[in-house]
Amino acid sequence: MVRKTTRKPEDFLPLTPAMFHILLALADKERHGYHIMREVEERTSGNVKLGPGTLYGSVKRMIADGLIEELDERPAPDLDDERRRYYRLTDLGFRVAGAEAQRLEQLVRSARAKKLLPRTKTG
């Protein structure tokens, strides 16, 4: 069930790490659960492994919040199990992912200013 929301992207922040990883995984294309899990694992060099409960618990909340949605049709119906469900980002999901990325970027900038991280080369 999707809740009608008039909330701004900032209202959703901070996201849980699992939610942010799922949004990132869906940012470039629609995926099913196993693809999301693999994408996160590969992108983080195996440091983040989403279990089934964590993944689908987050998916449930993100659908309810209107951040992602389930596709009515599977992209490759002949190639995989028909029971699989594919998910994609909604417009709100894109904006929330962007807002979270900006928030994290700001934190990194603060960490740099405090010399907790090396400065990036500019120019």
Added chain:
Amino acid sequence: MNKNPAEQRNIFLSLYSILLLAYPSQFRREYGTQMTLLLLDCQRKTRSGPPLIRLWLRTLLDLVSTVPVEHLQNMREEKSFMSKLRADLTAIGGCLLLTICAFLLLSYGRAHQVSAILVFGFALDAIAFTGLVGNLIVFLLAKFTTLKPLRVALWTFLVLTGVTLLTLLAIGGRLDPKFNATGVTIGYIVSFFFWYGLHWLWAQIGPHQRSSVST
């Protein structure tokens, strides 16, 4: 006696399908099949031996840590603690399931002298017992007093774990000649951190979930 890898994978998949009963029924109906498919895919892509065992342990740990979260979420969404009899029964059923799993693991661990399984069994046993008793106490205190729930949870589980553990250490050896004091101690320590960790998590996600429900 040794089962081939395909059989082992099927057995674990069946066990996982049964363990999914611990989730709230609505969540299970909605995502149970997807979760089983996900595990099936993971098993297909994982080599036998240690990597597969690591996958199983990770999956069980994920289940144990997300079942209570889903039940708490379910209760919050319905904004009713007392009227959620079915959810309470499911939670009790989950704890009973943990107790049965603990019993089976302990029996197996004892019969085959597998210490890792024994310790896991002790932890499940302690989690089931302190979960049933401790959460009931926390619920009643949080409901009928003005004490802070997180503080109530901390002291309840600390006292319950301490008293139960000390009692078991004092009389366990007399009741059971094979009583494993180290295993029981580790089990209760794990149980304390498990339940207090969940209550802490509950307190952390509270404000966000409240606002999302009210919109």
